[in-house]
Amino acid sequence: MTTAYDAVVLAGGAARRLGGVDKPGLRVGGRALLDRVLAACAGARLTVVVGDPRPTVRPVRWTRERPAGTGPVAALAAGAAALGTAGAGAADLHAPGEAVPGAPVAEAADAGALVAAAEAAEAAEAAGAGTGGEADAPGAERDTATAAAEPRAPEAVLVLSADLPFLGEATVHRLLAALDAEPDAEAAFLTDAEGRDQPLVAVYRAAPLRRALDELRHAHRGLDHLPLRSLALGLRAVRVPAGPDEASASFDCDTWEDIATARARIRDHGAVLDEWITAVKTELGLDLDVDTGVLLDLARDAAHGVARPAAPLTTFLVGYAAAKAAEDGTAPAEAVAEAARKAAALAQRWAAEQDEAG
Template structure:
């Protein structure tokens, strides 16, 4: 992952450390490739939500090819996922789709690049076969004397490519206007709840995928059948009970099931009580 650069259009701000949706841009991209076998970040060390290996190019500020070559020295994997650290809408499923496309393309395909709706290639959202990637970087360095300052198009022009279209994953944050647009989009579209849950799990150090629909249904039933404050308190108690039983999705599901059953019993009793009260009123009205 490339996390260097001067961020001149951000006034020199540390772009990978800028927060969108409560998480740094760097952590958002790291979350999208969380299942990578090894993660190397080329750039200054920063706090991250998960452990990574850090490195720098010999001359910082040498551009993407120099940074890419520095990162490749620390991996022996057959394929290399290359990402920039300013992609707020990159998702794990997009990363998996890139990797699947490379496998499906067969050995003759040397890289799969993401492309945006306008047809522009994004070499820093791509998966490469490592051997031809290293080969072409070495040839470029030999031809030009070094990789310092060379544009990415010199690399991709020599590789056998295929492309994966995606409508939003290539959105990057080069300006404060881009940052503002990303922050607004997260809050305006239908993914705001997922964004919040992901940010909260990262902040709390939780790596747990649970059935959020079931928890929301439980909260709704507790709020309607008991009282509004019962919703957050009940979901808290479910989490606490699951933790006491070792945690994990199964423990959460079992605690949720029990709480749902209790809420149903509570609601049934309330309905019975209301029916009994109604019958008593009717009987009183019929009495002479």
């Protein structure tokens, strides 16, 4: 499966049906819509967000279509151009919680120029290979080794809208796998329950994406206000139907009713614990997969076998003990499981003594 990919997240729409509010900043389950989407593409080598800079849960690079507000195709071209430039500098990135007033915004390079530069580089590389040109000059061996050690830009570009509250990494991985499985495909689109393509929940091969954008630019003398379907029509695509657990992956929040629906859905009994744990881990900056069943069993044993207030206090102490064990080299998830096992055994012994006394 393709594991290396870049991501472009479109976050600069006008949100007219929401009264012009800052839609990417609206919170669902205590987390901004944009942050929820950024969590789904956390595996990206580089993430470019097309929109106005703001604090985010992880570092991203910012850019904007010029002029702003000229539609999703123009915004996507700006994002693709930002990916095609040199690696993001420190000024383009910011860490979680940092203020970003006045943060620099990368200028959108011309997509046609990027395509031409890439083609010229490929031609130069082909001409220089084994011909006695510069590649054979003294010192070329060192330069070639240095170039080989540098990471190559991923061939896949994940493109997402910033208002997808239920998108998860599993859907991203399915799209990447589908593109890998079809060597001739130039894009992989998620399709919703009605079979409609979702070009803003999709992964594109980088070169065909830039070619299609360049063709549209020349055909329409620009990209302003073009519909996304005009881009999709120019690419050979594979369709990826949403699975049973992905029915809401393409659900987007365009209206206040959509926002209310999303907020109600994450509080559903079957989803609320996972949503809450994810939100807490994000808020605390934790990258840890925890067996919630083990912790819930521990809380139950402490509450029933000792006293009800013992449940939260015990789980807190388990977390503290796990952190101390992790400092000594134990894997965090294993440390939590071991500390929970010891505390649960103690609670059961405590309860057994009470039963014997009774």
